[in-house]
Amino acid sequence: MPAEILDRPNPPPGNSQLPDTVLDLEVNLDITSSLSNEKRNAIQKFRRMANYIAAAMIFLKDNILLTRDLKTEDIKPRLLGHWGTCPGLTLVYAHLNHLAEKENEKMIFVVGPGHGAPAILASLWIEGSLAKFSPKYSLDTNGLTNLIAGFSTPSGFPSHINAEVPGSIHEGGELGYALAVAFGAVMDKPELIVPVIVGDGECETGPTAAAWHAYKYIDPKESGAVLPIVHVNGFKISERTIYGCMDDKELDALFTGYGYQVRTVGHDLEKIDEDMAASLQWALGVIRSIQKTAREDKPTFKPRWPVIILRTPKGWGAPAKYKGEFIEGSFHSHQVPLPDVRTNPEGLKSLQTWLSSYKPGELFTEKGKPIDEILSIIPKDEGMRLGQVKEIHAGREIFVVPDWKQLAFERGSEESCMKVVGKYMDLAFQANPTGLRLFSPDELESNKLGAVFDNTSRNFQWDEYSFGNGGRVIEILSEHTCQGMIQGYTLTGRTALFPSYEAFIGIAQTMMVQYSKFVKMAKETNFRAPNASLNYLVTSTWTRQEHNGFSHQNPGFITAVLNLKAETARVYLPPDANCFLSTIAHCLGSKNYVNLMVGSKQPTAVWLSPEEAGIHCRAGAGVWRFCSTDEGLRPDVVLVGIGTEVTFEVIAAAALLRELAPELRVRVVNVTDLMILEAPGSHPHALSDDDFNFLFTEDRRIVINYHGYRRDIAGLVFGRKGIERVHIEGYREEGSTTTPFDMMLRNHVSRYHVAMEAVRSAAAVNERVALRTMELKSQLQSRVKETQRVIYATGADPQETYDVPKFT
Numbered sequence: 001m002p003a004e005i006l007d008r009p010n011p012p013p014g015n016s017q018l019p020d021t022v023l024d025l026e027v028n029l030d031i032t033s034s035l036s037n038e039k040r041n042a043i044q045k046f047r048r049m050a051n052y053i054a055a056a057m058i059f060l061k062d063n064i065l066l067t068r069d070l071k072t073e074d075i076k077p078r079l080l081g082h083w084g085t086c087p088g089l090t091l092v093y094a095h096l097n098h099l100a101e102k103e104n105e106k107m108i109f110v111v112g113p114g115h116g117a118p119a120i121l122a123s124l125w126i127e128g129s130l131a132k133f134s135p136k137y138s139l140d141t142n143g144l145t146n147l148i149a150g151f152s153t154p155s156g157f158p159s160h161i162n163a164e165v166p167g168s169i170h171e172g173g174e175l176g177y178a179l180a181v182a183f184g185a186v187m188d189k190p191e192l193i194v195p196v197i198v199g200d201g202e203c204e205t206g207p208t209a210a211a212w213h214a215y216k217y218i219d220p221k222e223s224g225a226v227l228p229i230v231h232v233n234g235f236k237i238s239e240r241t242i243y244g245c246m247d248d249k250e251l252d253a254l255f256t257g258y259g260y261q262v263r264t265v266g267h268d269l270e271k272i273d274e275d276m277a278a279s280l281q282w283a284l285g286v287i288r289s290i291q292k293t294a295r296e297d298k299p300t301f302k303p304r305w306p307v308i309i310l311r312t313p314k315g316w317g318a319p320a321k322y323k324g325e326f327i328e329g330s331f332h333s334h335q336v337p338l339p340d341v342r343t344n345p346e347g348l349k350s351l352q353t354w355l356s357s358y359k360p361g362e363l364f365t366e367k368g369k370p371i372d373e374i375l376s377i378i379p380k381d382e383g384m385r386l387g388q389v390k391e392i393h394a395g396r397e398i399f400v401v402p403d404w405k406q407l408a409f410e411r412g413s414e415e416s417c418m419k420v421v422g423k424y425m426d427l428a429f430q431a432n433p434t435g436l437r438l439f440s441p442d443e444l445e446s447n448k449l450g451a452v453f454d455n456t457s458r459n460f461q462w463d464e465y466s467f468g469n470g471g472r473v474i475e476i477l478s479e480h481t482c483q484g485m486i487q488g489y490t491l492t493g494r495t496a497l498f499p500s501y502e503a504f505i506g507i508a509q510t511m512m513v514q515y516s517k518f519v520k521m522a523k524e525t526n527f528r529a530p531n532a533s534l535n536y537l538v539t540s541t542w543t544r545q546e547h548n549g550f551s552h553q554n555p556g557f558i559t560a561v562l563n564l565k566a567e568t569a570r571v572y573l574p575p576d577a578n579c580f581l582s583t584i585a586h587c588l589g590s591k592n593y594v595n596l597m598v599g600s601k602q603p604t605a606v607w608l609s610p611e612e613a614g615i616h617c618r619a620g621a622g623v624w625r626f627c628s629t630d631e632g633l634r635p636d637v638v639l640v641g642i643g644t645e646v647t648f649e650v651i652a653a654a655a656l657l658r659e660l661a662p663e664l665r666v667r668v669v670n671v672t673d674l675m676i677l678e679a680p681g682s683h684p685h686a687l688s689d690d691d692f693n694f695l696f697t698e699d700r701r702i703v704i705n706y707h708g709y710r711r712d713i714a715g716l717v718f719g720r721k722g723i724e725r726v727h728i729e730g731y732r733e734e735g736s737t738t739t740p741f742d743m744m745l746r747n748h749v750s751r752y753h754v755a756m757e758a759v760r761s762a763a764a765v766n767e768r769v770a771l772r773t774m775e776l777k778s779q780l781q782s783r784v785k786e787t788q789r790v791i792y793a794t795g796a797d798p799q800e801t802y803d804v805p806k807f808t
Contacts, residue, residue: 035277042377043094043273045363049126049374050090051317052358053144054118057151058083058336059351064148065141065360065368070352075342080152081159082115084334085199087316088231089119092197093386095276097127098377100384103284106192108492109386110182112208113199113231114160114172121147121157121165126370127378129166129387133527141368163521163528167387169491171514176205179228180484183214185391185492186224187485188434190295192391192492193287195227197310200243201236207480207511212258214481215305216462217474220294222434225287227280228260228307233314235331251309261286261304266311279308294468302462317357319350395529397493400431401589404581408610414804415577417644418539418601421584422451425497428588429456429472435494436588439482442475443501447539448601483508487515490532495588499537502598503552509560512536516564516594523567523592533570533593536561537584539601541707542731542743543645549737555708561596562674562712566683570595571674573707575647576606578613579672586617598707600644605804607651607670620673620685621695627654627807628668635667636762636769638696639754642671643707645740646730646749648802650705653754655805661776663768666758669695674712679719692720699725701761705749706730727757741797745788752780752787 035043056064058081063074089111100107111120124130125147130137137143150156157164160172170181182196202208215226232251234244243251248264255262263282265275283306290303315333320326323346327337338354341347365371382388407423409415422444428436429452438444438452452473459471476482479500486496498505515534522528542553561569570593574580580599587595607624608616616622625631639654641647647670657664671677678686687695696702702725706713710730717723734746744750756777763770790798 034281035274039098039377040273040277042373043098043277045371046094046097046126046374046377047087047090048358049360049363049370050093050119050122051087052355052360052363053122053125053148054086054090055083055318055355055358056148057081057118057121059338059341061149064145065364066352066355070348070355072342072348075348076149076153077342078152079336079339079342081118082113082335083118083318083337084235084315084331085113085116085231085233086119088233088310088312089113089116089197090123091272091276091312092195092229092310093119093123094377095273095280096195096386097123097379098277099280099284100386101377101379104384105284106384106389107386108169108185108192108194108389108392109167110170110178110185110194110196110488111161111168111172112170112175112178112197112202114170114174114178117157117159117161117165117172118151120161120167121151124166124387126374127385127387128382129385132382132388133166133525139369144368163518164525166527167389167392169392169488171518174511174514175202176207177211177480177484177487177511178202179208179211179226180214180481181488181491182226182228183211183218184485184488184490186218186226187437187489188222188494189224189391189492190222190291192224193227193284194224195229197229197231200230200232200234200241203230203243204241207478207484210476210478210481211484212255213476214485216259217459217476219459219461219468219470220291220300220303221468222470225291225305227283227287230307230309232309232311233316234329235314235334237334238331248309255307255309259302259304260307262307262309264309264311269312272312276310282306283308299468301464301467317354319354322347322350391492393528394493396495396532396591397435399435399495399532399589400428401585402427402431404585405610405614407581408578408613409606411606411609411612412804413606414603415606416448416601416603417574417577417580417599418448419451420577420581421537421599422449423454424581424584425449425452426454426456432495436496437472437474437489437494438497438499439474439486439489440499441479441482441501441504442477443499443540444473444475447499447501449499479504479507480511483511486534487511490534491518493531495532497535497537497588499539501540501552502538502542502557503540503554505536505538505557506554506560509557512594513560513564516568519568519592519594520565530591533587533590533595535587535595536597538596538598541598541600541645542735543643543707544600544602544740545735545737545743550735553731553735553743555598555731558596558598558674558708559712561594562715564594566675566678568592568594569675569683570685571598572596572672573598573643573674574617574672575641575644575670576604576608576613578606578608578610579617582613582617583672598643604644604648616670617672620676621669621671621687623695624651624668624670627651627805629658629665632667634665635697635700636665636766637758638667638669638700638702639758640669640671640696640702640704642674642704642713645744646705646707649744649749649751650754652751652805653758655807656751656755657758658807660755660779661759661769661772664758664762664766667697667700674716677713677716679717682719689721698722701725701727701764703754703757703761704728705754727761729753729757739791739795739797741787741801742791745784750784752784756780
């Protein structure tokens with residue numbers, strides 16, 4: 001579809017011109033007898049075994065197969081883990097393995113209730129996926145002992161799903177993001193199905209609430225399918241859940257309104273396996289029908305995808321009561337149902353009865369291996385098992401990084417960094433037609449990134465102008481959903497970009513932190529290949545908020561990234577369009593980092609030629625000789641710019657000082673890679689002490705004009721020698737709906753403030769400057785007051801404010 005029609009207004013009702021529109025696609029299949037007695041028995045034994053192992057993981061360090069009665073010394077000294085969601089998870093896991101084997105379907109299982117790790121780890125052990133990647137978890141008594149005894153200890157798996165767990169693409173602590181991650185994973189993977197179990201507690205989160213709409217961005221022709229399974233067990237950690245208090249009619253109405261087809265499982269627990277098998281077969285039939293229609297090039301508008309509501313008791317199978325409190329079916333089963341079994345004989349007896357109820361002697365061979373009947377429902381092809389699907393572990397697919405220099409500009413011109421990034425993304429989309437996407441919270445045009453639409457479009461399947469066109473751009477006004485999608489997309493081998501307003505990218509901050517921890521742990525496994533970096537592009541910064549005020553002025557996301565593990569975090573503040581082109585190319589081509597790029601959307605001076613920009617960005621910083629005195633030799637003071645607009649102010653200050661105080665010698669330095677400032681050894685990009693001194697001198701004072709919060713720089717340089725000579729200015733939490741230069745003045749990062757500090761610093765080593773210090777400061781303060789007077793009188797910055805300084 002031509003890009004020019006993408007912004008057409010919606011036609012009035014009844015005026016749609018869509019041909020052969022399919023508004024409602026349902027599949028009704030007779031599948032009540034799809035589960036044979038043989039398979040039902042095998043599934044039930046799989047569940048019993050997985051539930052036994054999961055419960056044992058929480059409690060036992062010895063006697064893991066109950067070969068004798070339990071003793072106090074068999075119990076772990078610290079009882080950690082979450083039981084409440086485990087029985088529902090093992091039910092779904094068993095049936096998904098059976099479905100994968102029966103239908104030869106490739107599936108990734110995303111688990112929202114991430115603290116249900118015992119259930120997932122138990123299932124992974126049974127299917128042989130733990131042993132595949134770690135022989136210590138072999139399918140025998142020794143491997144089972146290592147799993148059970150090591151759980152929630154320093155030598156074993158943690159109590160939540162993380163990167164160490166085969167088959168996972170979602171950090172178990174990220175409550176609320178599983179659904180969005182699942183939708184990101186299926187994009188551009190037409191043969192992939194991602195069942196995702198969403199807990200009813202998780203359904204109370206804002207991220208999940210928005211993510212229910214994510215299927216409206218899934219084109220069934222080009223992408224796979226997500227199968228949401230809403231696990232309603234009624235309780236959170238200590239309270240009823242909202243969904244748990246809704247009856248079937250209410251939940252059906254809710255999800256029908258979202259646009260799903262709904263099927264509910266679990267009212268008859270005696271027949272739950274037949275019900276679940278039939279429901280999964282129904283869901284698969286709906287998915288295949290939708291995909292078949294789309295892939296036969298028949299316009300399919302608003303197909304209704306399936307969702308399953310699974311009702312099971314909280315902590316299903318645990319003791320009904322203990323010490324007068326209800327356990328099964330209450331929040332008391334959420335974590336450790338019997339918390340005092342190590343010290344209370346009654347508790348130990350109750351645990352013995354509970355674990356024995358699974359009859360482990362019927363499930364394991366003499367060597368501790370699962371019996372053949374259980375293994376019969378597991379796919380024979382190891383690559384089809386939920387823990388071994390290659391998309392989870394194979395790393396980044398081939399990605400072509402276009403040559404950025406074909407878009408570069410001549411030095412001395414003026415260009416918008418964001419406009420040129422849009423053009424570069426257009427090249428990247430053309431070079432990577434199925435492996436690159438852009439996820440944005442509806443801010444592309446305002447961020448001047450519109451060139452991304454030169455050869456692609458938005459991908460919004462409920463918009464009659466953009467559905468079915470293979471658009472590479474996802475815009476949904478939810479940072480949470482964008483974050484989840486980009487994670488799922490990246491962790492299954494693809495590359496993506498997340499542009500956002502600077503002030504609101506922080507909405508996804510905790511999720512970004514969780515993701516970085518996932519990447520760190522993934523790098524420490526022996527089975528995960530590197531994936532593309534998670535790339536953030538932050539613009540509409542506090543320095544240029546034309547339409548908004550104080551609420552939209554917040555560079556704090558930089559601080560959050562700086563706090564990440566050094567081998568993961570990268571922060572770039574390119575000073576001009578050429579440097580930004582070099583940086584975006586580098587970031588898109590990189591792997592296993594969290595890359596943050598901060599820049600301006602307004603036209604700014606191009607300070608460096610393409611060749612100079614490439615060298616500058618590789619180095620991370622450099623002396624800008626063209627605006628320094630005698631090319632930076634023997635300076636009295638070093639002026640440093642970090643960020644587009646604040647660097648302009650540094651250069652303007654250098655020009656101003658040439659006019660007012662020609663005797664003052666300055667060296668101008670620009671830093672584009674923030675991490676070079678860290679103390680040696682604390683970051684891979686950190687400058688050595690010698691290199692730091694070559695750049696900033698050994699003894700001259702350093703005046704840093706920084707885009708973000710001043711404490712960022714203070715934290716970075718802490719530990720370097722002579723940091724008392726560093727003066728830092730940055731964002732001071734001062735702002736309003738005002739002019740750009742007034743923002744510079746309010747936050748003391750204007751050229752006048754930089755010049756005043758330069759005078760004060762140079763006076764310590766230059767006698768001629770010292771003699772004129774009061775005179776120069778008075779002149780500069782007068783210019784501040786006069787500029788403020790003009791701004792408040794006219795509502796605009798003085799006309800000459802943004803003239804590019806000239807140096808002769």
